[in-house]
Amino acid sequence: MHVLKFGGTSVANSTNIKLITDIFLPHPAAQKIVVVSAFSGITDQLIACGQLAEAGDERYAEVIKGIEKRHLDTTRELLPVSNQSACLSVVKQLCNELETICEGVFSLQELSSRSKDRIVSFGELLSSKIISGYLQAIGHAHTWLDSRQLIKTDSQFGNAAVVFAITNENIRQAIAQSQEALFVAPGFIASNEHNLTTTLGRGGSDYTAAIYAAALQAEALEIWTDVSGMMTADPRWVSNAKPLPAISYQEAMELSHFGAKVIYPPTIQPAMQMKIPVWIKNSFAAQDHGTVIQHETNSDNGFIRGISSISNISLISLEGSGMIGIPGFSKRLFEALANEKINVILITQGSSEHSICVGIHAADIQRASAAVNAAFEIEIAGKKVEPVAVESDLSIVALVGDQMKSHPGISGQMFSALGRNGINVRAIAQGSSEKISLQ
The missing domain is CATH 3.40.1160.10 (Acetylglutamate kinase-like)
Structure with missing residues (x-):
């Protein structure tokens, strides 16, 4: 068949x-x-x-x-x-x-x-x-x-x-x-x-x-x-x-x-x-x-298979000292987005837990901002968390290859190439499989 x-x-x-x-x-x-x-x-x-x-x-x-x-x-x-x-x-x-x-x-x-x-x-x-x-x-x-x-x-x-x-x-x-x-x-x-x-x-x-x-x-x-x-x-x-x-x-x-x-x-x-x-x-x-x-x-076909990208991306960031060491903040953020049926494309969080940012389609940004601000209304009013920060007109670029983990320095080469061309990296996400995506 x-x-x-x-x-x-x-x-x-x-x-x-x-x-x-x-x-x-x-x-x-x-x-x-x-x-x-x-x-x-x-x-x-x-x-x-x-x-x-x-x-x-x-x-x-x-x-x-x-x-x-x-x-x-x-x-x-x-x-x-x-x-x-x-x-x-x-x-x-x-x-x-x-x-x-x-x-x-x-x-x-x-x-x-x-x-x-x-x-x-x-x-x-x-x-x-x-x-x-x-x-x-x-x-x-x-x-x-x-x-x-x-x-x-x-x-x-x-x-x-x-x-x-x-x-x-x-x-x-x-x-x-x-x-x-x-x-x-x-x-x-x-x-x-x-x-x-x-x-x-x-x-x-x-x-x-x-x-x-x-x-x-x-x-x-x-x-x-x-x-x-x-x-x-x-x-x-x-x-x-x-x-x-x-x-x-x-x-x-x-x-x-x-x-x-x-x-x-x-x-x-x-x-x-x-x-x-x-x-x-x-x-x-x-x-x-x-x-x-x-x-x-x-x-033998090469350890980098390809480069792909998505345009019209917005980055929303949630920051605040009130997030540090408090469990459940990420869960509430993603629940707020899920309730609005908003697809999250990229996620990155600092090790200090002071901030978390996600990439979404630009068309969803107004609904996403409203939903997240509403979910953290009490914390925002108490100055523990800042209102959602939005950056638009961004693109996600992904470098993909199963064998990249066996070749050190790939990330450095990619960032160097972007830097030489005056491209600023706003957020980075890399899985344990070492398939790189960045925004």
Whole structure:
């Protein structure tokens, strides 16, 4: 069993869909599951539909018409005329459902997380149904899998957590009961215990593919995108960035967490647990080697695997003599942020316990400051703790490599390079694995 996932650019139009079928149909694996994203740009348009409807803006209907036209046109371009009617009917039906939901949002002028998940789910449903229709038209037997019925989650709409015990059993039964060797499934979408549609977070189609692969203990997971693997750095910023032929699970998680966009970070966890190799391949250059993410890599490739970064970061600092030797301050700080569902990207604390600072996305800074100041209102009033200090317009840079711990002086080289270029380091965090990140 191999699981192949194709991203939005890989299924952006009829030409690209034909291209990816030329990749997965001749694939030598005895059984294959093909997981697909929405057409490129469609998820953003679906989000816009919901937001316009919530705002009472009738232009949401125009956006839906544009989405419908694109999928109908793609169907007509892909399928022979004699095979079009059934697929066109499915596209029309799904778009009608989308319009009905948006009409409800428009009438109430309220877009709940539950409704938003239902709206954005149509992207993957439409793309997978069209690809399934194309395969049927060209005579390739397969089974379309409804990921909503198989992947079960909690009810945290927008970024649901998978209930793996139920999900794994559902997937195994679905595959065992089918006689086909080829399966097509929509990525990104799932459902809760009440069968309400949930989603796995932006980039969740990668995660969907990993869930299928882990449940079936697949031989390999292939993520097909528009780049030929992971790079040593972002080529938009670093002219001499090079592709990485191989990288460990831990290194890939570090790089993806700190801004590498090639793979969605949660994808790696299910594959790592089952030691399934993950290949990053280019749909438009299938002959390129790509990058394999696996349990161990050859140290001859270099002890520094790559440099990654995240922009638009803010640093919030909590300082005060009243923090010294008093247990529970860090817990209260992180509880205040967690209650606001604010993700902490970087943490550093002085050994004196006089201060602690965390890096968060700049978009969350106002909510974070208000939450922390409220949590320490008594201490601030008593002058034991200073009000939260905020620094913005920062970036996090991460230097990643499993073998760095065996090579002294790496941190010094990095700081020297930054110093020579007039870059001030505001905070540093380094784990025991000696993967360095700094801000």
